[in-house]
Amino acid sequence: MTHDRIVYKIENAETPSSIEENSVDLITVAQAVHWFDCDKFNTQVKRVLKPNGVIDVWAYGNPTINKGLDSIIKDFHDNIVGEFWLPENKLIDKEYSTIPFPFEELKTPEFFIKKQVTLSETLGRLRSWSATQKYIDKYNVNPVDILSQKFQDYWQDPEKQKEMTWKLILKVGKIVSC
Numbered sequence: 001m002t003h004d005r006i007v008y009k010i011e012n013a014e015t016p017s018s019i020e021e022n023s024v025d026l027i028t029v030a031q032a033v034h035w036f037d038c039d040k041f042n043t044q045v046k047r048v049l050k051p052n053g054v055i056d057v058w059a060y061g062n063p064t065i066n067k068g069l070d071s072i073i074k075d076f077h078d079n080i081v082g083e084f085w086l087p088e089n090k091l092i093d094k095e096y097s098t099i100p101f102p103f104e105e106l107k108t109p110e111f112f113i114k115k116q117v118t119l120s121e122t123l124g125r126l127r128s129w130s131a132t133q134k135y136i137d138k139y140n141v142n143p144v145d146i147l148s149q150k151f152q153d154y155w156q157d158p159e160k161q162k163e164m165t166w167k168l169i170l171k172v173g174k175i176v177s178c
Helices: 039-048 067-080 089-093 119-128 130-141 145-153
Strands: 025-030 049-060 104-106 113-119 162-174
Touching: 039 049, 039 119, 067 119, 067 145, 113 119, 119 130, 119 145, 119 162, 130 145
Parallel strands: 025 049
Antiparallel strands: 049 162, 104 162, 113 162
16 A cells, blocks of 8 residues: 555665655665665665654564463574574674664664464474574474474464564664754
8 A cells, every 4th residue: 555645665775776865754674674784774874864854673583472482482593593593683683782773763662563373383483484494404304393392282282373472673763963
């Protein structure tokens, strides 16, 4: 759905673009800023953002379900497939606290994504992780299959849905005035 007062553009994040200087009210980046060359990206943000314009970057962290399943997911993330996470992925684990963000940071409320999921959907999400795929490539075995029994012990009824929650990692800022 579009709005006639909004101009939608997709541009390269790190190089000069067709966007005019000081012409943008809002820049958003979802689940991607950790892959950017931050110095180049921030240079472009400063070039195109209007005075009082806002930069908003976000990602979501590891899912949580309940105490027992959360400890299994954390162990899987940190220890079983942990060696396969790239440094850029680890910026999300640090909730973007270490990314270069040369903007006046604005305080935001906490937001969460919540979804009802089955056991099968949950295991599918863990299978989709890039680190899981790298594990499979290296060891020729799917580590999620090993988790399946542990999850079933906590889940009990595999068709029953449980609420999965992701904390939204959010950094919002504006150009620092001189």
